[in-house]
Structure formats: C-alpha cells, structure tokens
Amino acid sequence: MNLDRYAVIGNPIEHSKSPWIHARFAEQTGEPVEYGRILGTIGAFAQDVRTFIEAGGRGMNVTVPFKLDAHALAESLTPRAAAAGAVNTLAFTVDGIRGDNTDGIGIVRDIEQNLGVRLEGARILLLGAGGAARGVVLPMFEKKPAALTIVNRTAAKAHQLVDQFADAAEAAHVRFSGGGANSVEAGPYDVIVNATAGSLDAALPDCDDGVYGPGSLAYDMMYSPQPTVFMRHAEALGARASDGLGMLVEQAAESFFVWRGVRPDGGVVLRELRKVLSAQA
Ligand code: ATR
Numbered sequence: 318m319n320l321d322r323y324a325v326i327g328n329p330i331e332h333s334k335s336p337w338i339h340a341r342f343a344e345q346t347g348e349p350v351e352y353g354r355i356l357g358t359i360g361a362f363a364q365d366v367r368t369f370i371e372a373g374g375r376g377m378n379v380t381v382p383f384k385l386d387a388h389a390l391a392e393s394l395t396p397r398a399a400a401a402g403a404v405n406t407l408a409f410t411v412d413g414i415r416g417d418n419t420d421g422i423g424i425v426r427d428i429e430q431n432l433g434v435r436l437e438g439a440r441i442l443l444l445g446a447g448g449a450a451r452g453v454v455l456p457m458f459e460k461k462p463a464a465l466t467i468v469n470r471t472a473a474k475a476h477q478l479v480d481q482f483a484d485a486a487e488a489a490h491v492r493f494s495g496g497g498a499n500s501v502e503a504g505p506y507d508v509i510v511n512a513t514a515g516s517l518d519a520a521l522p523d524c525d526d527g528v529y530g531p532g533s534l535a536y537d538m539m540y541s542p543q544p545t546v547f548m549r550h551a552e553a554l555g556a557r558a559s560d561g562l563g564m565l566v567e568q569a570a571e572s573f574f575v576w577r578g579v580r581p582d583g584g585v586v587l588r589e590l591r592k593v594l595s596a597q598a
Pocket of ligand 1: 444449470513521
C-alpha cells in the first residue's frame with residue numbers, strides 16, 4: 318500500500334513522541350499514513366522542509382526551535398496560526414505551504430475532555446507571556462471563560478498580550494487583564510496554566526500562593542516523566558495538577574485532522590501512552 322508521508326521536525330528530536338502518537342492514530346483511523354522524525358538544521362529550516370516536500374512529504378509538525386521559522390516560511394496562515402505568531406503544523410497543498418497552529422486547541426481539549434474541567438465561566442490564570450502563552454489565548458476565549466489573567470516575570474510582555482487580544486476579549490465578553498506577579502486578582506483560580514519556560518530549568522514561576530486552591534486545576538504545558546516543580550507546588554497547596562502530555566496528544570490529533578479530515582480519539586491514545594511511559598519509568 319502507498320503511504321502518505323508526514324514527519325515531525327525539531328532539534329533535538331530523538332525523544333519526540335509524535336511518531337508513536339501518529340502511528341496509533343493511523344492504526345485507529347485506518348488512514349494510509351507514515352510518520353517519521355527529522356533532525357532540523359539550525360539556520361537551514363526552509364531547505365530541510367523543501368527536501369521533505371521533494372521527497373513526497375504531505376505535511377509536518379514543527380517543534381522547538383523552529384515554530385517561528387515555520388511561521389515565516391508558510392505561504393498562507395490559518396487565523397489561529399496568525400494570532401499565535403507561531404506554526405506547529407505545515408500542510409503541503411496544491412496552493413503551497415499552509416501554516417497552522419494546533420497547540421491552543423490541544424490544551425483546551427485536554428483540559429475539557431480528558432481532565433473533565435469546563436472552561437465556560439471559569440477564572441483562568443495564565444503564567445507566562447511568550448509564544449506558548451500567546452497561542453492559547455484565543456482558543457481559551459472561544460470557551461467563554463469569565464476571566465483570563467496573564468502574569469509574567471516581565472510585566473511589559475503581559476501588557477503587550479493584553480493589548481493584542483483586547484478586542485477579541487471584548488467580543489467574547491471575557492474579563493481580560495495582565496501584568497507582573499503582583500498584579501494578579503485574588504485567587505483561588507479554577508485553572509492555572511504554566512506557559513513559562515520555567516519547568517525546563519526547574520524554576521517555579523513567581524506567583525501568590527493564594528491562586529491555588531482545592532478546586533483548582535494546575536496545568537503545566539511541559540511534559541516530564543516526573544511531576545514538575547510547578548505541579549508539586551500546586552499539589553502541596555491542595556490543587557489538582559496535570560502535566561502537558563494530553564496537550565501533546567490532542568495537538569497531534571488536531572494536526573492529523575487538518576491533514577486527513579479524520580479526527581482520531583486522543584483520549585484513548587493518551588491513556589495508552591501513559592501506560593507505555595510508566596512501564597518505561
Ligand atoms: P515559549 O515559546 O516557550 O513561550 P518564550 O517566547 O521565550 O518561549 O517565552 C518564555 C516565557 O517563559 C516568558 O514568559 C518568560 O518570562 P519573561 O518574559 O519574563 O522572560 C518565561 N520564563 C522563562 N524562564 C522563567 C523563569 N525562570 N521564571 C519565570 N518565567 C520564566
């Protein structure tokens with residue numbers, strides 16, 4: 318059988334779980350998909366993508382550190398990729414290279430469907446104001462939370478995001494504000510999302526402990542085999558905590574849907590992946 322080729326590109330890439338996830342999606346849906354991994358060359362991302370297209374590639378997932386390069390390379394962007402300012406999904410079509418971003422819908426689906434927490438009417442605190450945070454703002458507004466507050470170490474970057482999305486917040490009737498760690502509205506919050514790069518170096522983003530409570534979900538966008546420092550801190554204050562493994566699976570499911578028009582069941586694959594990873598631990 319002829320298989321359509323896809324791949325994830327990043328640097329480093331050897332530990333990527335995307336090939337495993339997409340292989341399961343292909344099995345589950347019966348789609349003729351083959352999905353590999355490509356170690357991208359720093360400074361030559363566009364060439365790597367073109368080489369893959371010439372070899373028959375149909376689409377790519379893009380991970381660290383190439384999401385901005387992919388945004389620059391795309392000949393057209395979906396509205397959600399334009400708003401995020403970053404691309405994690407490329408589709409190679411007759412109309413050229415199309416850039417999309419499925420990260421935001423990935424986290425929203427994981428929180429609502431896999432973790433069972435409704436965002437409608439919720440008070441959400443977003444820690445961080447970089448690329449990862451920017452990508453989740455609009456998908457969260459779509460769920461009509463009561464409030465979204467952005468807190469960042471560098472207050473000016475939180476203010477920039479508030480300016481960028483002020484009109485969208487008004488249209489969605491979401492109370493929307495942001496600033497430095499001392500500007501946060503009193504907690505506890507229903508959902509606290511760690512979108513800082515802090516977990517990479519085991520740093521806890523600075524924030525009042527009162528934001529976490531027994532009814533809170535503390536969600537770390539990072540995945541690591543052990544609970545992150547953010548997750549442990551939130552749990553010590555009575556909150557429920559989750560890592561970002563489900564977001565990884567759900568963003569992959571949305572990319573698969575973008576390419577194939579068929580939506581795999583992310584929840585099933587997430588449970589399988591957790592089993593595999595805990596057996597390895
Ligand atoms: P990404 O694309 O992963 O979001 P980024 O755009 O470089 O990466 O943004 C990194 C985010 O993590 C920023 O919000 C950054 O805060 P600053 O804007 O103040 O730099 C945040 N961050 C990184 N390390 C942090 C740490 N040790 N504590 C708190 N915030 C941190």
